[in-house]
Amino acid sequence: MARPLRVYVAHLEPGRRELAADAAHYVGDVHRLRAGAAFVAFDPEAALEADARVIAVERRRVVCELETPRPATRLGRLNTELLQAVGKGEKLEEVVRAATALGARSITMVAAERSVARPDESRRTRLRGIAIEAARQSGRGDLPALAGPEPLERALTAYAERRMLKLCLDPRAEMPLVTRIADHPVEASAALLVGPEGGLSPAEIELAVASGFERVALGPLTLRTELAAVIALGCFAARLAGDPA
Template identity: 35%
Template sequence: MDLTDAVVRHLQARRLRSGDGLVLFDGRGGEYTARLETLSKRHARVLIEDFIPREAEAPVAVTILQGISKGERMDYAVQKATELGVARVVPVVTERCMVRLDAERWARKQRHWQAVAVAACEQCGRNRIPPVDPPCSLDQALQKVAGQHGVIFDTEGDRSARDLVPGAELATLIGPEGGLAPGEIETVSAMGWQRLRLGPRILRSDTAPVAALAVIQTVIGDLG
């Protein structure tokens, strides 16, 4: 079996040699043990040996509606969310979002963020790749998670994270650098989303999804 250019570069970075064993996955669950037959600058071929039906997904499927931040902050948010078991990332152009691009450049951004998620799966041992959706408005994002239990972490929240409701699907909204506008918080509150207090400190846009997912996975997921 011949491998893609991206995988070839990954193997070269890992300094693997012909004859070494490795584990492959196709993003749809389970993984394959394999043996590296040849590796050159632009080509790699492996022998598939066995399929292992291992799963590494969290028991709660969390969708993050992530307000888009500038530069590496968004990359970091996608990477760490993937490592912490996020099921889906929806980049959202919120009211205070500082990034404004045309459709073509948004498409390039979406492909880049999806590649970040793939690389994070390779690093952390996940074998199902969480999709990163094309950027959209908050209204469009909320339509995508209609029917899911929603939570928003807010310094003025009136409930504790211990009050998280267990369930198979959950959505949370994270603001960009400037945070969420009051009207956006009111919108999700009116939809019945829980406003949970995550301490008295305001977290950065790339710290907030990490903290939120860590709390969710500890209280109702598989970190506890």
């Protein structure tokens, strides 16, 4: 309830500075902070935060004073890496938002057979902004690594060599996800492959299995791909305790 306002500030350094336009709008217009008001400046890309105070607000400019940065207190704690096949439209945004709030370690966009979109660099920049906003809302002090897009086959080849729990969502799997992860230590690494709308092709599932991925299900009904990704990550997160602070 009484958590201080968190404001994204890149490249934290102690001293006086003017906030960037987005942050100034957020501080001055949305939350109407005035001179003297305290907030926390956070830079999730460096996993740093700093106490800050508004010095002056005038029109679209906000000047503030930053204290010495410290390591962020709450970091993403899910040691889970998401391999998300790219869908169309806003779906990836929804996944990035939730995966960040759940504490996922990385999100790699992969292009599968039935992927519609082929995201480029500009999409990744946009996703980075969404991850920063989700970090702010959730109180997370760092970001998931965003990678890709890369072809599914190449991603699977890279994972074939890695020893960790590797799961692939498959609506026809007989093994329920929660049953499979029951004995997986909470802090241990895991990778999670989620297909695009329409699913992974049989050949892709075969390739994933050959790379050490196990097929798991989220129940008998058909879920939208982004809902499936969010829930699968959520099942990992829901093995962690809350924040007593």
